[in-house]
Amino acid sequence: MPTHGSVTKAGKVRSQTPKIPARPRKYSVPKVSIRNKYKKRHVLGRKPGQIWFLPSR
Helix, strand or coil: CCCCCCHHHCCHHHHHCCCCCCCCCCCCCHHHHHHHHHHHHHHCCCCCCCCCCCCCC
């Protein structure tokens, strides 16, 4: 069965490309944001549209 090139050349282009550093994240890690939503909804028992701060008396 013929092949599409020699196995010795495998990965040639990837090894030649320059490594670019990763861009910094604009948002927090998804796992952290989901955990924060869980705390607000289930642990603190907050409902949608509720006033989050206590008004001054």
